[in-house]
Amino acid sequence: MAAPLLPVSRARALAYAALLLGGAVAPIALAPFELRVVGLTYPPERRVFELLACTGTLALFAVGALELQRLRGSPPRALVPLLAFLAVVFSTLAIVTEFAEPLYDWRCYEAAAQAIRAGDNPWTNRELVYLYPPLLAQALALAYAALAHLSVWLGLDASPPALWRSVFYLFQAAQPLLAALAFLLAWRLARDAGGSALAAALLAASLLLVDNPLLRTLRWSQINLWVLDLALLAILLRERAPLGAGLALALGAHLKLYPLVLLAPWLATRQWRAAAGAAFGLVALALLETRGGTDWSPWREFIAFAPSFPRGTFFRDDSLHSVALSLLRMPERVTRFAIDPWAIEALVATATAAVAALFAWRFLRRERAARSGPEAARFRQIGHAADALAFTLIAAPTVWEHHYVLAIPIAVWAAVGFGAARPIATAAALVAIFAPPVFDVWPFGYHRLAGLVLLLWVTRDEPPPPSCERLAPGAGGGGSRGDASAD
Numbered sequence: 005m006a007a008p009l010l011p012v013s014r015a016r017a018l019a020y021a022a023l024l025l026g027g028a029v030a031p032i033a034l035a036p037f038e039l040r041v042v043g044l045t046y047p048p049e050r051r052v053f054e055l056l057a058c059t060g061t062l063a064l065f066a067v068g069a070l071e072l073q074r075l076r077g078s079p080p081r082a083l084v085p086l087l088a089f090l091a092v093v094f095s096t097l098a099i100v101t102e103f104a105e106p107l108y109d110w111r112c113y114e115a116a117a118q119a120i121r122a123g124d125n126p127w128t129n130r131e132l133v134y135l136y137p138p139l140l141a142q143a144l145a146l147a148y149a150a151l152a153h154l155s156v157w158l159g160l161d162a163s164p165p166a167l168w169r170s171v172f173y174l175f176q177a178a179q180p181l182l183a184a185l186a187f188l189l190a191w192r193l194a195r196d197a198g199g200s201a202l203a204a205a206l207l208a209a210s211l212l213l214v215d216n217p218l219l220r221t222l223r224w225s226q227i228n229l230w231v232l233d234l235a236l237l238a239i240l241l242r243e244r245a246p247l248g249a250g251l252a253l254a255l256g257a258h259l260k261l262y263p264l265v266l267l268a269p270w271l272a273t274r275q276w277r278a279a280a281g282a283a284f285g286l287v288a289l290a291l292l293e294t295r296g297g298t299d300w301s302p303w304r305e306f307i308a309f310a311p312s313f314p315r316g317t318f319f320r321d322d323s324l325h326s327v328a329l330s331l332l333r334m335p336e337r338v339t340r341f342a343i344d345p346w347a348i349e350a351l352v353a354t355a356t357a358a359v360a361a362l363f364a365w366r367f368l369r370r371e372r373a374a375r376s377g378p379e380a381a382r383f384r385q386i387g388h389a390a391d392a393l394a395f396t397l398i399a400a401p402t403v404w405e406h407h408y409v410l411a412i413p414i415a416v417w418a419a420v421g422f423g424a425a426r427p428i429a430t431a432a433a434l435v436a437i438f439a440p441p442v443f444d445v446w447p448f449g450y451h452r453l454a455g456l457v458l459l460l461w462v463t464r465d466e467p468p469p470p471s472c473e474r475l476a477p478g479a480g481g482g483g484s485r486g487d488a489s490a491d
Contacts, residue, residue, distance in 0.1 A: 006244045006382065009192055011085065011201075016074070020067045024093075024184060027063030028177040031055035032170060036160050052173050053104040060097045060180060064090060084202050088209035089187050095213055096183035099222045100176050108132075110175075110225040114168055116141035117148060120302075127309035135313065138293045138302035139258040140227060147171050172225070179222055182229035187212055189236035190416055196240065197386055197420040204420075211415055215438045217408035217452075228409040231256050235263045236413060239389045242270070242278050243382055250281020257282075258289045262396045262410060269388035272367065315401045319449035320442055322403040324355045327453070330446055356399050363395050366464075373465075383421070387463065390417040397456060405442050408452050411459075418459045426462050433458035 010017045034042075035052040044051055071086050106114070116126035116134035120141045126134045134141060151170050155162040187208050194204035212218060221228040234256030241249035256263035270279045294300045316326030328351040367388060374384050394414050397403055415434055423430040436455030443449060 007192075007195065009240060009244060010188060011191070012071075012074075016070075020070070021181075023063045023066050024060075024181055027059040027061075028056065028174075028181060030059045031177070032173060034059075049169060050104050052169075053101045053176075056173075056177055057097065057101040060101075061094075064093055064097070081202055085191065085205035088205040089184065092187045092209055092212045093180050093184045096180040096218075096222065099219065100179050103223050104176070106172050107224050110172060113140060113144055113175075113225070114172075117144035117171075120145040121148065125301075125305045127305050133314070136227075136260060137258050137306055139289065142293055142302070144171055144175070147174065176222075176225060179229060182233055183212060183218075185233050186229060186236065186412070189233060189240060190412055192240055193236060193386065193413060193416045194420050196382060197417060198383070199420040207416060207419055211412050211434070211438065215409070216441055217406050217411070217438065220404075220406040220442065221409055224406065226406050227259055228406055231260045231262060232409050232412060234259070235266065235393065235410065238263060238266050238278075239386065239413060242275060242385060246275065246277035247281035247284075249278045250283070251285040253278075253282045254285025254289060257286065258293070262393070262400070262407075265392045265396050266389055269367065269385065269392055273371075273385065273388065275385075313401055316403065318444055319446040320405060320444045322397070322405075322408075322450055322453035322456075323400055324359070324398060325352050325401060326403075327450060328352045328355065334446065359395065359398050362460075363391050366391055366460075369465075386413075386417050387421070390414040390463070394456060394460065398453070403453070405452060408437055408456075411437055411452075411456060414456070414459055418463050422462050429458060429462050433462060 012020070031052045034055055042051070042055065044054070046054065068086065068090055072083075075082055075086065112129075112132045112134050115129055115132040116136075119126035119129065119134075120138075126138075126141050148167055148171050151167050152162055154160075155167065155170075160166075190208035190211060191204045194207050195201065199207065217228070220226070234252045237252035238249045238256065241252060253263050253266055267279060267282055269275075270282070290303065291297050293302055316323035317329060318326060319330060325348070328348050332348055332351065370384055370387055374380060390413055393410055397407060397411060400407070415437065419430055419434065433455040436451045436458065440451055
């Protein structure tokens with residue numbers, strides 16, 4: 005039987021979530037009032053983020069104090085997961101409150117939501133390009149409408165600029181909560197893969213603290229943490245609650261298409277309940293987005309836009325298109341010998357087919373080498389999911405650095421299952437993916453792709469049998485004993 009998803013009881017998890025959510029929402033209620041105890045050292049627009057720094061800190065201290073009380077009498081190593089959790093959330097909170105100005109990516113989201121509200125096509129804006137399915141823009145438009153009604157009812161500033169600032173705040177204030185969930189889910193994934201509680205906590209914290217893709221996600225107000233959490237839920241709930249796993253996949257795919265690739269291993273290994281949940285969720289969300297199926301224009305417009313989806317051209321874009329373009333165009337820059345565009349497309353198509361064949365071979369090899377038993381099956385399924393996400397990070401038309409937040413499940417799988425056997429290669433791959441800042445220098449800008457390829461080499465065969473043995477209930481790995489405590 006799979007261990008509980010969270011390391012504390014459900015009641016405690018809900019109480020902690022309420023504390024953190026209260027810390028995120030309180031500033032938007034307090035900001036309109038000129039409280040004597042609140043100073044202002046930045047422009048007035050940043051007041052709400054300064055308040056978030058305070059209320060978020062108080063909420064985290066409260067969670068920490070309650071957990072310390074629960075862990076009283078435990079050995080010192082039992083405190084490591086708590087300290088690692090607090091470090092991740094404090095770091096994310098600091099970044100969010102430090103960078104409180106909307107940049108280009110957010111302006112694209114906002115413009116798309118405004119187009120939805122006006123009944124226009126959000127995918128025709130050539131200046132503020134919106135790349136995603138309808139759900140994100142529709143959700144932001146709905147948040148705007150709800151805040152408008154609430155502001156009128158409370159007699160607060162209901163002007164469009166003020167309302168959009170509030171929507172931006174709520175979007176960013178959710179990021180520390182998403183980082184908290186990402187830590188817990190990555191910790192659980194590492195436990196399911198056979199890691200000890202201590203090692204899992206240190207690994208999850210390291211991947212979220214030394215993580216330039218995450219920093220870029222927060223700085224540019226990207227949705228990658230939403231997608232990461234939903235992908236992790238889809239992976240972790242596949243055995244625990246298959247229908248819930250499918251619903252998580254469906255919601256992630258409606259935000260960004262990447263998680264849809266997880267369906268492939270589910271179907272190939274006959275995970276019918278999870279696949280059924282995904283199918284139900286995909287259809288249900290589509291009906292919500294189209295007003296019960298009466299207005300399919302958002303999806304028609306998105307599908308019409310899809311052929312013009314931008315392709316990678318920068319040296320820091322890790323897509324196959326960017327790599328092929330650079331390889332063929334670099335001689336052109338030196339010799340001025342022109343390369344026909346069809347050669348680039350042919351190379352990309354050939355490389356994509358080769359990559360797909362490689363992952364299919366890895367899948368079949370992993371299935372043939374599979375050991376019997378539910379714990380081994382779960383471990384094998386983590387490998388299938390990691391490969392599926394790796395494929396999207398290689399074959400997508402554009403792969404910016406912030407997309408590599410989705411490499412965290414791959415990193416966990418590789419580090420826990422194979423790190424002991426190949427420590428130097430694993431460490432080098434993780435550093436190449438997560439540590440370096442962004443630069444656009446050929447060919448060094450492709451270091452994240454190089455790290456991902458190195459992880460594929462690290463995970464090229466089955467890990468040692470003890471990795472699966474540690475998954476037994478009550479053992480030091482993903483077992484249920486010691487992971488959750490009753491109040």
